[in-house]
Amino acid sequence: MSTLTETKGKTAPTVDVEMTYRDAINLALAEEMARDPGVVLLGEDVAAAGGVFKTNERLPERFPGRVINTPICENGFTGVALGMALMGMRPVVEFMFSDFMPTAGDQIMNQLPKYRFMSGGQCSVPVTIRSISGGTGRFGTQHSATGESWFMSLPGLRVCAASSPGSAYDLLRAAIRENNPVIFHEHKGLYGRKGVVHQGGPPPPVGQAAIVRSGRDVTIVATMMMVERALAAAITLEAEGIAAEVIDLRWVRPLDLPTVASSVRRTGRVVIAEEQVHAGGWGATVISELAMAGIPLHAAPRAVSLPADICVSYSPPLEDAIIPSAERIAEVVRSTVRG
């Protein structure tokens, strides 16, 4: 399968290829590194044995000197990436687990997003943080956060999250090309998933959600692993006569409220499926924005979230009990539609 896409006068060939989420990330990195010599990859063991999650295979050999192992010092090496960006490079920083982002809290919260502003717009900060996110892996309390909403309040930052090989490829390329700091979340429970990647052509614009399944009865908004669970729920519900639309939010900052709102205007119902606590997250923000927009609903909005007051635990049955399952999503959607 191969199509031709028009890119600024040039025709860029697009090829649909099936690959894993892991390989899609690898491909996006390889393409961007080939495209721009300023793209470098920094982080702990990024150049060792293909990277800790094997996303970086072959990159060190193909791009000598540009895949740079760092000591363990997240705040320090995030600052290094910022400095590189100021000098015209386009660094990608790997956080082996999202949970380590707080270790770089100052550079992520006070420096990356504010640096251009404080200079009165003199510079730009094209840094991508690859944040390896999420649960289901039995990694326990300090290694399972998605962290996808931690930094969503910060002007200057962009945040996206990939649900599939195709979106991983698209979003990571968009993130790297973006002239502002972007946190790109990849879910470590999805690395082995297969899907189609539209290779080549320009990535879709920043801030665009995707309707990954259409339906007239209810809108489910999700990110990352929750997208596949929402899709699974939608299939179950279809058999019951409920047609669920599933939106892969993709961007947490900026939120694609127009896409969500127009879907909810059609369906009149909304359910958030999120692998995070509801308080302070994008799910609460989406519901709040819909309410403030005065969109009429047939039923109160609902959210399937991590429990407000329980940490992620190692114990497998407990981890399974707290991370929203397709069944729980289906159950909540059902009660929303049936009342």
Place this chain on the structure above:
Amino acid sequence: MSTLTETKGKTAPTVDVEMTYRDAINLALAEEMARDPGVVLLGEDVAAAGGVFKTNERLPERFPGRVINTPICENGFTGVALGMALMGMRPVVEFMFSDFMPTAGDQIMNQLPKYRFMSGGQCSVPVTIRSISGGTGRFGTQHSATGESWFMSLPGLRVCAASSPGSAYDLLRAAIRENNPVIFHEHKGLYGRKGVVHQGGPPPPVGQAAIVRSGRDVTIVATMMMVERALAAAITLEAEGIAAEVIDLRWVRPLDLPTVASSVRRTGRVVIAEEQVHAGGWGATVISELAMAGIPLHAAPRAVSLPADICVSYSPPLEDAIIPSAERIAEVVRSTVRG
């Protein structure tokens, strides 16, 4: 003025005293240090010249060795407080500006809230962080955050924010006595404000919002400096025939949804007044929870917030333009009520 309050069989005398917000904090610290020898105060220059914002006057002399200056190393000294707490102490950590909390991101996000949980409940972590918050002081982009919602998603943590001398005294004492980590926000723009403190007696329970003004037409929910601006707006609106109820939220984690919900059920309208970006904050969470609870409203909820996409700037007119004013709050309330 002096009354008697019943406390678990003992009678504790309560005295109403007028004092500044700064002095209320000083008093709460002094009382808790006197009450429990395990209470110590840690931070940069906490023992020097009364502390950077003069909240710690006389404490070093009165409690020798218990007001401890630290080097500049927020992550390190927050970890120190955690270790002290594990050994039965009750440390209070001062963050000279809320903006420095990200510098201690790991200890605040991965350690304090999770420590008890990861041990299976073997310990408790009575650490209070005093976070010196907020804008209007012309402190610029890296010294003006309230940060009041940054950590609201974290199970294990509690977060509160003081709007007045009375609430500062109550909340800080509650925070210090609480057996879990609490971030106590004090707004640096309020230090000079005067108000009545009910000195003595036990602090009100954790998680309780306060209705600081009653009204039938609309509920304004606010924290810290936004409470006084909401009250000012309410006075303006009263003259126009609009009766606004003002809720001082006080606790961001846990949120007092029952109090907010029952007020909104009565008024049918809600306006959030928040010195933070709406996305990912307690304001969005409150609106989301109200929507999910299906509380019927006469008008769509509204929020007066910091702009989504502008950083706090030094320039005085710009800072004034972005921090919600009493006028803007009144304007939004007016349009909510009048439609």
Place this chain on the structure above:
Amino acid sequence: MSGSPDEPSIQTDELVRWFHQMVRIRLFEEKVQELFMTGHIQGTTHLCQGQEAVSVGAIAAMRPGDVQTNTYRGHGEALALGMEASVAFAEMMGRSTGGSKGVGGSMHLIDFSKGNIGANAIVGAGIPIALGAAMAFKLRHEPRVALSFFGDGATNIGTFHESLNMASIWQAPLVMIIANNLYAEYSPLRDTTPIDDLARKADPHQIPASIVDGQDVVAVHLATVAAVERARAGGGPTLLEMKTYRFRGHSRSDPAKYRPEGEAERWKARDPIDLLGVRLAESGALSPDAQERIKVEAQAAIDAAAMLAAEGPYLSLEETKALVYAD
């Protein structure tokens, strides 16, 4: 029998006990690997085979009331502090009979009642926490000491230096122990820091430091006792660098291919259990046969502990709630 003239204080029965403990830790870790491969333990594990002398020798320097923090690679310390193997296995199998009721897992073997106040999954995070414990002791004038175990890689993160600095100015009763096993995950030490002897990192902080043969349990013990007792007497903090090696990969099924040929073999020739075994055999304290019997018995105990652990129930979600907030 007492030790050689320069190690006057170690009694034979103590050496035998250490032999026991190291064997127990070794077999425990091997069992963990087996249980991980067979899916009884999930997620990840970080094993300490090869480093047993560091755990056993240093923990033996603690007295009742002393505390320590360690890391995700903390099974050795946990067991040396007296955690039952069945409780440790149960934790790793996620059972409510585990030390943290199964919510912690392999990275968090914790027992406050035994002075094990934290096993941390964030590199460096346990150091200031131990310092805080030490400061509590100091402020209350209690003759207690805090220790903190961490890896060579942890000396690159800022928190380590922040802790050294504070420990020094406050003269805290803190003993910091680097288990320098030459690697941080897949990165050899020489790629991530410019010096080989990490003890030097204490110098600008004016903290006494020493380099110790981490394969020799007696050397580890004596160095730690000296540091712990100086701290207890008000002499302030110490940094100890234990030169050691992890015989296995970093975690899970890491084959550790990044190691130069022959390196692991050279280190295995200095297996801490063998070193002590030879010593005990030569002195006549414990014959090779007796050593073998200890190993066989320990294996049986470990196997039984794992069996017992596997019978533990899981915590309910409802019960989990009480673990988050204290009353």
Place this chain on the structure above:
Amino acid sequence: MSGSPDEPSIQTDELVRWFHQMVRIRLFEEKVQELFMTGHIQGTTHLCQGQEAVSVGAIAAMRPGDVQTNTYRGHGEALALGMEASVAFAEMMGRSTGGSKGVGGSMHLIDFSKGNIGANAIVGAGIPIALGAAMAFKLRHEPRVALSFFGDGATNIGTFHESLNMASIWQAPLVMIIANNLYAEYSPLRDTTPIDDLARKADPHQIPASIVDGQDVVAVHLATVAAVERARAGGGPTLLEMKTYRFRGHSRSDPAKYRPEGEAERWKARDPIDLLGVRLAESGALSPDAQERIKVEAQAAIDAAAMLAAEGPYLSLEETKALVYAD
């Protein structure tokens, strides 16, 4: 006239230029204080009177293409790098004619076109950023160097050590300059770190370091040139400790009462402007009268600059938006 035999490279006109610059910075800072007291500048200010030789001598070691980061106490560096006083005042008055269009304020005098790539309000944060710039140069094989200015207190925060470690293993063309003014806010150095000579903090990172008389602009310059040129030649990073003193309090109206009696006076006896002034007078290069004329002219220029700045407009909220995200 050239300098003394051991300082062969400094030309007289360069010394005179430095005299000019130091005077300009001094008078600028005094004016800032005045404008702060009268409400024209709001929020906070951190002045560098007494430290002018560090800014001027070190910045003079930079060549076109070199860059530096500094801190909230960065007016000296900003001016030495050639920022117009009116632009700096305008920034502090919040006007759109300021270097950062008035959104940054006193803590953020920045000018990328002059190599001033950051003035940071978070202690320590500028160091890894400068290192990143240095690494960009190194990776692209450009003969450029990055400098980072920061205070003594910043050597206690982890990021400083993280940066030293990375700079060392990567042999980055980075020169780190501690303006050791003996205080971090109200805390004397000896209370927050155990050593007086902070240059020693470089030792375990295998980074060459030296202690420099920060009141002597020539000494500052020569030390910095040596470090910068070694870095440019591929010789890696350097840490320079400049012994200096801030004549004013930490910020705003801090009266600095925490200083022991006589300390400020002793340091003022080594005022960097006077030291250079005496030298220039003695060598006949610049008579006391000529020096006085320079001061008077500089004062007039500063006053005029402040007047000009006060006429600048404020940015509108709409215009501010474009400063957040780049296209």
